[in-house]
Amino acid sequence: MTTAQPAGTNPGKSRNTTATDIAYIAVFAAIIIVLGFVAIPVGAAGVPIVLQNAAVILAGLVLGRRRGLATAAIFLAVGLALPVLAGGRTTIAALGGATVGYLVGYLVSAWVAGAIAYTAPFRTNRGAALGILIVAGYVALFFQYLFGVFGMMWRLDMTFGAAWAAQVPFLLPDAVKVALMIAIAAAVHAAFPDLRRARARA
Structure with missing residues (x-):
């Protein structure tokens, strides 16, 4: 005896989409981890210039909000046990420092x-799509700065203005990195248009 499936559903396709999503998330989490080997100390607060922050934004630009968030979450979860954050730190160590x-x-x-x-x-x-990607990339970067400022105010007892001033050395490098991520994301979407449609079907 078989159970009829609701009209318009395809369990096989759903499983394939889920497996594909997991693969995408794993690949981007691995990319973020690998980029953790690049860290350039700069600024009075000791916060380094890294590539991981740009790679996290790239994950969102390419994979969308749910898969992008899952990628960042898995990366940080791996960091609970392994030193995968920039500078060879664990997530637990970073939670206790200025970069929380x-x-x-x-x-x-x-x-x-x-x-x-x-x-x-x-x-x-x-x-228009490129314009939206540009907005997405730099708005996302702003939120990284914003939460970084709050973390520095908390851990370093800095004022809001002083914490924002500490971001200045990172503005140009981060702008360049995000521009590169935007270009990569635009190329990926042009080459793999099913990325978005697969997520919508899921």
């Missing part, structure tokens, strides 16, 4: 980047 706010910012920025990016008309208007 940036970890929260990673989660928020991945979600924000994906939420904005997936409103882009990738198939019908690539110019």
Whole structure:
């Protein structure tokens, strides 16, 4: 005896989509981890210039808000046991330092980047889509800064203005990194248009 499936559903396709999502999330989490080997100390607060923050935004731009958030969450979860954060730190160690706010910012920025990016008309208007990706990337970066500022105010007893001033050395490097991530995301969406449609079907 078989049970009829609701009209319009396809369990096999749903399982394939879930497996594909897991693969995408794993790949991007691995990319973020690998980029943790690059860290350049700068600024009076001792917060390094890293590539991981840009890679988290890239995950959101490419995968969308849910998969992007899942990628950032898995990356931080792995960091609970292994030193995968920039500078060879664990998530637990970072939670006790000045960079705690940036970890929260990673989660928020991945979600924000994906939420904005997936409103882009990738198939019908690539110019507008690129503009939306630009907005998504830099709004996501702003949230990383914002939560980073709150973390520094908490851990270092800095004023709001002083904590924002500590971000200045990172503005240009981060702007360049995010521009690169936006270009990569635009190329990925152009080459793999099913990325967005698969997420919508799921």
